[in-house]
Amino acid sequence: MHEKHDEHGEDDPVARILSLAGRRPEVMAEVRAEIKRAAYPVWQRKVRQRAAWRQTRRYGWLAAAALLTVTVGLLLVRVLQPVSPSAAIPGAPRVATLEAMEGGVRAGEAELAIDDAVAAGAVLRTEAGGLASLRLASGAVLRLDASSRVLLRDARSIVLEQGAVYFDSAASTGAARAVAVHTPLGIVHDIGTQFAVRLEPPGMQVQVREGEVELERTGSASIHSAVAGTALLVGTDGAVTQRTIEPFGAEWAWVLRAAPAFELEGRPLADFLAWVSREAGWQLRYADPRLEEEVAAIIAHGSVAGLRPDQALELVLPSSGLAYRVEAGSLLITRP
Amino acid sequence: MAIRPRVPLHVAEDKILVSRLLAGEEEAFDQFFADYFDGLYRFALSRLDHDEGLAKEIVQSTVLSALESLDAYRGEAALFTWLCGICRFEISGHFRRQRRAPVQVELNEDAPEIRAVLDGLAAGLEGAEESLQRKEVVRLVHLTLDHLPPRYGRALEWKYIDGLPVREIASRLALSPKAAESVLTRARGAFRTGFEALCRSLEGGGERGLRLVPEGRRE
Numbered sequence: 001m002h003e004k005h006d007e008h009g010e011d012d013p014v015a016r017i018l019s020l021a022g023r024r025p026e027v028m029a030e031v032r033a034e035i036k037r038a039a040y041p042v043w044q045r046k047v048r049q050r051a052a053w054r055q056t057r058r059y060g061w062l063a064a065a066a067l068l069t070v071t072v073g074l075l076l077v078r079v080l081q082p083v084s085p086s087a088a089i090p091g092a093p094r095v096a097t098l099e100a101m102e103g104g105v106r107a108g109e110a111e112l113a114i115d116d117a118v119a120a121g122a123v124l125r126t127e128a129g130g131l132a133s134l135r136l137a138s139g140a141v142l143r144l145d146a147s148s149r150v151l152l153r154d155a156r157s158i159v160l161e162q163g164a165v166y167f168d169s170a171a172s173t174g175a176a177r178a179v180a181v182h183t184p185l186g187i188v189h190d191i192g193t194q195f196a197v198r199l200e201p202p203g204m205q206v207q208v209r210e211g212e213v214e215l216e217r218t219g220s221a222s223i224h225s226a227v228a229g230t231a232l233l234v235g236t237d238g239a240v241t242q243r244t245i246e247p248f249g250a251e252w253a254w255v256l257r258a259a260p261a262f263e264l265e266g267r268p269l270a271d272f273l274a275w276v277s278r279e280a281g282w283q284l285r286y287a288d289p290r291l292e293e294e295v296a297a298i299i300a301h302g303s304v305a306g307l308r309p310d311q312a313l314e315l316v317l318p319s320s321g322l323a324y325r326v327e328a329g330s331l332l333i334t335r336p
Numbered sequence: 337m338a339i340r341p342r343v344p345l346h347v348a349e350d351k352i353l354v355s356r357l358l359a360g361e362e363e364a365f366d367q368f369f370a371d372y373f374d375g376l377y378r379f380a381l382s383r384l385d386h387d388e389g390l391a392k393e394i395v396q397s398t399v400l401s402a403l404e405s406l407d408a409y410r411g412e413a414a415l416f417t418w419l420c421g422i423c424r425f426e427i428s429g430h431f432r433r434q435r436r437a438p439v440q441v442e443l444n445e446d447a448p449e450i451r452a453v454l455d456g457l458a459a460g461l462e463g464a465e466e467s468l469q470r471k472e473v474v475r476l477v478h479l480t481l482d483h484l485p486p487r488y489g490r491a492l493e494w495k496y497i498d499g500l501p502v503r504e505i506a507s508r509l510a511l512s513p514k515a516a517e518s519v520l521t522r523a524r525g526a527f528r529t530g531f532e533a534l535c536r537s538l539e540g541g542g543e544r545g546l547r548l549v550p551e552g553r554r555e
Contacts, residue, residue, distance in 0.1 A: 017477060024374070040365070042400050043365055047358065051360075156393075
């Protein structure tokens with residue numbers, strides 16, 4: 001059969017340049033396969049969301065708040081295949097460990113227990129009145145408020161579908177430090193280190209306790225930065241407003257309640273005080289420099305299991321012969 | 337009488353693929369990866385100083401973001417161009433978070449006018465064979481192929497690198513031999529335009545721009 005293009009073979013510049021350049025380098029099959037595996041649940045979720053959205057629109061439900069509620073409701077009643085907490089996707093890497101919880105915490109349909117590992121692709125849910133605190137593979141802390149639902153894509157990427165999350169990256173290391181929280185209204189990028197994201201239909205709130213985050217709004221090229229002491233309020237119309245917040249107090253109470261207990265026995269008292277301060281959003285201060293030196297030399301004994309940081313403080317300091325008071329966001333350590 | 341511009345065929349095909357993805361077709365998911373993943377990875381790698389670990393992270397973020405934003409794809413640009421746009425954003429975000437400037441990788445195709453040409457894929461090319469000695473030109477050849485509609489790039493490689501007959505190419509594309517000839521003709525034209533524009537940019541857009549001249553017509 002006559003091959004029309006043969007007549008261009010030798011004299012054809014396109015043919016020559018392609019022949020001389022050679023094939024495009026191929027990507028390693030395992031790299032492609034790994035990313036495809038990670039992408040699959042995200043794609044499936046998108047398909048379900050779109051199907052739910054189209055069904056909602058057919059019934060004329062226009063309000064964004066109703067849409068979000070219905071979408072979440074439809075997702076919650078869908079039939080899920082049972083998955084074990086450590087194998088949300090077969091072969092998926094483990095990206096987090098459950099450190100503390102209140103009420104029930106589920107990964108898919110499986111109920112989690114303390115120290116359970118959670119794999120990439122797992123969807124975590126807390127019950128009404130429930131809380132969860134996880135340690136990510138990077139060392140960072142992720143907490144879920146009550147009635148929250150989160151997809152852990154991997155150690156650096158989280159999708160908040162309902163409720164609120166709190167993130168503290170102070171303990172994370174290396175390239176896995178930066179995390180992104182994806183929401184229907186935008187992506188919140190962690191610059192470091194403590195922040196919370198809460199879906200409040202029809203909008204969203206991003207609260208920064210320490211460090212800085214960047215918000216990349218859905219459908220917009222603009223980036224909003226927020227530093228410690230700032231909250232960004234995002235509306236469904238894309239409007240972003242800002243307000244000042246304190247790093248301590250009622251806004252962060254759920255974060256405090258979700259904190260895992262501190263392993264006190266044999267630890268320096270200074271470590272305990274640093275932990276309490278960080279969890280409560282207080283600045284740690286000492287009545288005088290000499291007191292700070294004395295505290296540095298104290299080793300604590302006992303247990304504060306089951307106690308919140310503020311409750312543990314009430315127990316530990318008096319038994320160490322010290323006193324304290326909290327004023328204007330500072331934890332001031334004093335002598336009795 | 338108003339004349340509306342026709343949507344390029346490859347963009348129409350991209351919109352169909354996205355619709356199939358949103359409808360949950362498993363084959364569409366496989367096709368998406370088969371058609372675009374390698375090109376996207378090469379795109380990221382060339383911009384990240386060939387750091388394979390980082391390229392893998394960036395491409396994963398890009399793919400996940402793209403899948404989550406699929407219904408935002410309106411077919412105003414080719415799907416691969418859209419994916420590259422997301423990838424550029426992920427790369428700049430990475431360097432912003434690292435609080436450092438990106439590695440200075442000079443990539444002529446990032447200029448807006450070149451991007452427009454790659455996306456539109458319009459007309460003619462001339463180049464110097466000896467320039468292939470330079471890695472940059474090889475990279476531009478591969479980049480041009482990546483920006484073509486996937487089957488155009490594959491058809492050109494099968495024909496001019498693997499030396500497959502048109503009959504075999506037709507079989508692989510599930511087309512008649514005549515239709516395969518037509519694809520090859522269109523693919524060659526598209527390649528010429530994109531590559532010529534990139535090469536001219538390489539030479540600073542001057543009159544000397546890289547030209548690929550047929551043997552019989554050497555000056």
